[in-house]
Amino acid sequence: MPTNTSERGEESTATRRAVLEAAGAGSAVGAMATLFSTGAAATDVDPEPASGGDDLFDVERTARAVFPQSVASGGPTPAGAIVWTRIDEAAYEANEPVGLQVTPAPDDSTPNEAADFSTDTQHFRVPAAELAPGDDYTLSVDLDGELDADRFYFYRFVFDGDASPVGRLRTLPEPDADPDRLKLACASCNRYEQGYYGAFAHMAREDADYIVHLGDFIYEYGGSGDFPGRGIQLPSGKGVAHTLEDFRHLHRTYRGDELMQSALERHTFVMTWDDHEIVNNRWWNYEEGYPNTTSHPYGDDPEKMRQLYVEGIAALVEYLPFRVDYDPDAEELFDRFELYRRFRFGGLAEILMTDERLYRSPPPEDEFGQRDTATPPSREADDPDRTMLGTEQREWFVDGVTSSPATWKIWGNSVLNAALKTTNLGEQGSFYLNYDAWDGYEYERQLIMGELKREARSRGQALNLVTLTGDMHAYVAGYLKTDYREPERQAPFPGAEKSRVGVEFMSPGVSSDSLGEASPTPADLEEDAVEAAVESQNPHIEWFNWSRSGYTTIEFTDDGAVYTAYEVDRSVDAADASKRLLRAYRVPEGEVELQELSGSRTDVTSATSSATDVDATEEASDD
Numbered sequence: 001m002p003t004n005t006s007e008r009g010e011e012s013t014a015t016r017r018a019v020l021e022a023a024g025a026g027s028a029v030g031a032m033a034t035l036f037s038t039g040a041a042a043t044d045v046d047p048e049p050a051s052g053g054d055d056l057f058d059v060e061r062t063a064r065a066v067f068p069q070s071v072a073s074g075g076p077t078p079a080g081a082i083v084w085t086r087i088d089e090a091a092y093e094a095n096e097p098v099g100l101q102v103t104p105a106p107d108d109s110t111p112n113e114a115a116d117f118s119t120d121t122q123h124f125r126v127p128a129a130e131l132a133p134g135d136d137y138t139l140s141v142d143l144d145g146e147l148d149a150d151r152f153y154f155y156r157f158v159f160d161g162d163a164s165p166v167g168r169l170r171t172l173p174e175p176d177a178d179p180d181r182l183k184l185a186c187a188s189c190n191r192y193e194q195g196y197y198g199a200f201a202h203m204a205r206e207d208a209d210y211i212v213h214l215g216d217f218i219y220e221y222g223g224s225g226d227f228p229g230r231g232i233q234l235p236s237g238k239g240v241a242h243t244l245e246d247f248r249h250l251h252r253t254y255r256g257d258e259l260m261q262s263a264l265e266r267h268t269f270v271m272t273w274d275d276h277e278i279v280n281n282r283w284w285n286y287e288e289g290y291p292n293t294t295s296h297p298y299g300d301d302p303e304k305m306r307q308l309y310v311e312g313i314a315a316l317v318e319y320l321p322f323r324v325d326y327d328p329d330a331e332e333l334f335d336r337f338e339l340y341r342r343f344r345f346g347g348l349a350e351i352l353m354t355d356e357r358l359y360r361s362p363p364p365e366d367e368f369g370q371r372d373t374a375t376p377p378s379r380e381a382d383d384p385d386r387t388m389l390g391t392e393q394r395e396w397f398v399d400g401v402t403s404s405p406a407t408w409k410i411w412g413n414s415v416l417n418a419a420l421k422t423t424n425l426g427e428q429g430s431f432y433l434n435y436d437a438w439d440g441y442e443y444e445r446q447l448i449m450g451e452l453k454r455e456a457r458s459r460g461q462a463l464n465l466v467t468l469t470g471d472m473h474a475y476v477a478g479y480l481k482t483d484y485r486e487p488e489r490q491a492p493f494p495g496a497e498k499s500r501v502g503v504e505f506m507s508p509g510v511s512s513d514s515l516g517e518a519s520p521t522p523a524d525l526e527e528d529a530v531e532a533a534v535e536s537q538n539p540h541i542e543w544f545n546w547s548r549s550g551y552t553t554i555e556f557t558d559d560g561a562v563y564t565a566y567e568v569d570r571s572v573d574a575a576d577a578s579k580r581l582l583r584a585y586r587v588p589e590g591e592v593e594l595q596e597l598s599g600s601r602t603d604v605t606s607a608t609s610s611a612t613d614v615d616a617t618e619e620a621s622d623d
C-alpha cells in the first residue's frame with residue numbers, strides 16, 4: 001500500500017479508505033478473513049482541461065439527496081487537502097466517473113453558496129472504479145500537489161449531472177511563510193443520542209482557519225435518543241458496535257446531520273481520535289498483543305477485539321477526511337493505521353496531533369480491578385513501563401516540540417494531561433478523577449514534561465506549548481507542570497511557576513452529557529461549589545467547568561494566544577441554538593501565564609452579542 005512514513009509531516013501521502021470484502025466483514029471468520037481485503041489510497045487525480053473537457057462537468061442541479069452526507073475536507077498540506085463525499089446508494093451507477101471542481105475563494109468571508117465554478121476552476125476526473133459499493137460509496141480525493149499554499153478554495157463533486165453542496169478547504173502556508181494569525185475552532189465528543197449539533201453550526205460561522213477535533217467523533221453506541229429523532233438502531237441489533245456495518249451505520253447517521261455538515265462544508269478538519277471511535281476506555285494488551293477493554297463483550301477475546309479494531313478503523317478511514325497512514329493489508333494493527341502527525345502553519349505554529357489510544361498500555365487498576373473510576377493515588381501510575389504514546393510516538397512528539405522552529409507548539413491531545421484530583425471530602429481524602437487520562441500514566445507524563453522543561457531552561461525561554469484537550473465533557477484552563485505532587489511549589493506558594501511547562505485548554509462535549517450531568521453528586525451541592533472545590537484542590541487549574549456543552553476557539557498571533565470558551569444549547573436542533581461566552585484567557589508569547597480576559601464572563605447570546613473591550617467578544621459576534 002502506498003504509504004509514506006518517512007516524515008509524518010506536511011508532505012506525506014495519505015493512504016486512505018478501506019475496501020473490506022463483504023465476506024470477511026463482521027463474520028465470525030475473524031481477523032484472518034480481513035487480511036484478504038483490498039484497500040485504496042485516497043485517489044490522486046490529475047487536472048482535466050480547463051473547461052472540464054466533456055459533459056462530466058455539465059451540472060443540471062445541486063442535489064443534496066445524491067450526496068446525503070454532503071462533503072468534507074481534512075488533512076491540509078501546503079499544496080492541497082483531502083476532500084470527501086459519499087454518493088447515495090440509490091443514485092450510484094457502476095460505470096459513472098465522478099467530477100471534482102475546485103476554484104479559489106475570492107476571500108475568506110465569501111459564503112460557500114456564492115462559489116463560482118464558471119471561471120478559474122480546476123477540473124478533475126475521478127475514475128468510476130474509485131467509487132465502489134465496497135467502500136460504502138465513500139470517496140476521498142487527495143488534492144495534495146494540485147493547489148497553492150495558504151489559500152481557501154471552494155470545491156464540489158459532480159455525479160451524473162448532479163452537483164454536491166459546495167465545500168471550502170484551506171491549504172497550509174509554506175513552512176517558511178510568516179502568517180499573522182492562526183485561528184482554530186476546537187471540538188470533541190459528539191454523542192448523537194445525547195444532543196443536537198448547534199455548536200457545529202456556530203463553528204461553521206467562525207472565521208477559523210481549521211477545526212481541530214480532539215476525539216469521540218462518533219460513539220459506538222446505539223439506543224434510544226435523549227431527544228426526538230436521535231435514536232440509533234445498530235444493524236447488528238446490539239447496544240454497542242460489533243461489525244463493520246454497525247460502524248458504517250454510525251458514521252452515516254452522525255454525518256447525515258445537517259448542522260454537523262455545515263461545519264464540515266465550511267472548514268477543513270484536523271483530527272485525532274479517542275476511545276469511542278472504536279470502543280470505550282480501550283488500551284493495548286502488550287503481554288498478549290491485542291487491543292483490550294472492559295467495555296465490550298469482546299473485551300478479553302484477542303481475535304474478536306482485533307477484528308473490531310479492523311472494522312472500526314476501516315469505517316473511520318472510509319468516512320473521515322483523515323490524513324493517516326493506512327494499510328488494510330497489514331497483519332499487525334500497529335502497521336495498519338498510524339494517525340499521529342504534524343501540521344506546520346508557517347513560522348507561526350506547528351500542530352502535533354497524537355494518538356493516545358492505539359499504543360497505550362492499561363491504566364492502573366483500583367482495588368476492585370476497575371480501571372476507569374475515581375481512584376486513590378497509586379504508585380502503579382509511576383510504573384516506567386506504563387505508556388500512553390508508546391516509545392516511538394513519544395520520541396517523535398518530544399522531538400517535534402523541541403525542534404520546531406515555529407513560535408507556537410500546539411498539542412492536539414485527546415485526554416487531560418494536567419493532574420485532576422476530585423474533592424472527596426470523606427475519610428479517604430482526594431481521589432484522582434480519571435486514570436484513563438494522563439493521571440494514570442504519571443511516569444511518562446513526567447518524562448515528557450521533564451524533557452520539555454529541560455529544553456526551555458537551556459533556551460532560557462518558554463517553549464510556547466499550548467495543549468488542546470477533549471474527552472472529559474468539561475472546560476479546563478490550566479498549567480502543565482513537571483510535577484503536581486509538590487504543593488509547596490504550587491500557587492499560591494512562591495515559585496509555583498517554576499515547574500510550569502505550558503498551558504492546557506480543554507474543549508467540552510459538543511452534544512455529550514457534561515461531566516457534571518453524568519456524575520452522581522450530593523443533591524445539595526451547587527454546580528459552582530464543586531467547580532470551586534476542584535480549582536482549590538488543583539492549584540494549577542485556573543478554571544474548571546463541568547456542567548456545560550459547546551466548543552472553544554483559540555487564536556494565535558506573534559504576541560499571544562487567546563482561548564475562548566462557549567456554551568451552546570444542545571437541546572434544540574437549530575443552527576441558531578443559543579450561544580454564550582463562558583470565559584476567555586490569553587497566554588502572552590514567551591511566558592507560561594494564563595491571563596483571564598476582563599469582561600469575558602459577560603453573557604453573550606448569539607443574536608444580541610455586542611462588542612465590549614475584550615477580544616473574545618469579537619469571536620462571540622460571529623453570527
Ligand SMILES: [Fe+2]
Nearest residue numbers: 189216471512
Ligand atoms: Fe467523550
